[in-house]
Amino acid sequence: MEEHGADSWRYRGTVSPRTLPSLRKHLISWLRRRAGDEVGRQADDVVLACWEAMANVLDHAYRGRPGLIDVRARIDEDVLVITIADQGRWESLEEGGGRGRGLRLIQNLVDGLDLRSTGDGTMMTLTWPFPVRRTA
Structure with a gap:
């Protein structure tokens, strides 16, 4: 299900390669x-x-199989906040074994990253200053 508002966007539903x-x-x-x-x-x-x-989320929480995802984008004053949550079970948040470049890539692209994993799933909160500006 997709929801739109002036300062927010949300998708709750299935994540899959499609x-x-x-x-x-x-x-x-x-x-x-x-x-x-x-x-x-x-x-x-x-x-x-x-x-x-x-x-x-697709790769680690659901091991490539379809699963539930909740993506929320919103503007809080002058900050763009995007949260991506799943209900899966990540095998590991540790980097290693030739993997882990995704989290490093995300860290290099955001101003703030909060990553929390519980028994109910994992939630990533990504933040940037808003309005989004041209940086180069």
């Missing part, structure tokens, strides 16, 4: 409507970080 491109497209569309056509590289960073986080 739904990831659509989620990305809807997030880009909301961000462009909210930030205008002048968004540049930083907006690309937002979308790439979110794509990687959603792909990590």
Whole structure:
């Protein structure tokens, strides 16, 4: 289910290899409507970080099988906040074994990253200053 508001966007539903491109497209569309056509590289960073986080949910929480995801994007005063939550069980949040580049990539693309894992799932909160500005 997708929800829209002036300062928020939300998708609650299934994540799968088939739904990831659509989620990305809807997030880009909301961000462009909210930030205008002048968004540049930083907006690309937002979308790439979110794509990687959603792909990590599919890969780590659900091991490539469809599962539930809750993606929320909102503007809190002058901060863009995007949370990506799952109800799966990550084998490990540790980096290693030739893997783990996704979390490092996300860290390099965001201003803030909060990653919490509980028995109920994992939630990543990504933050950037808003309005999104061209950085290069």
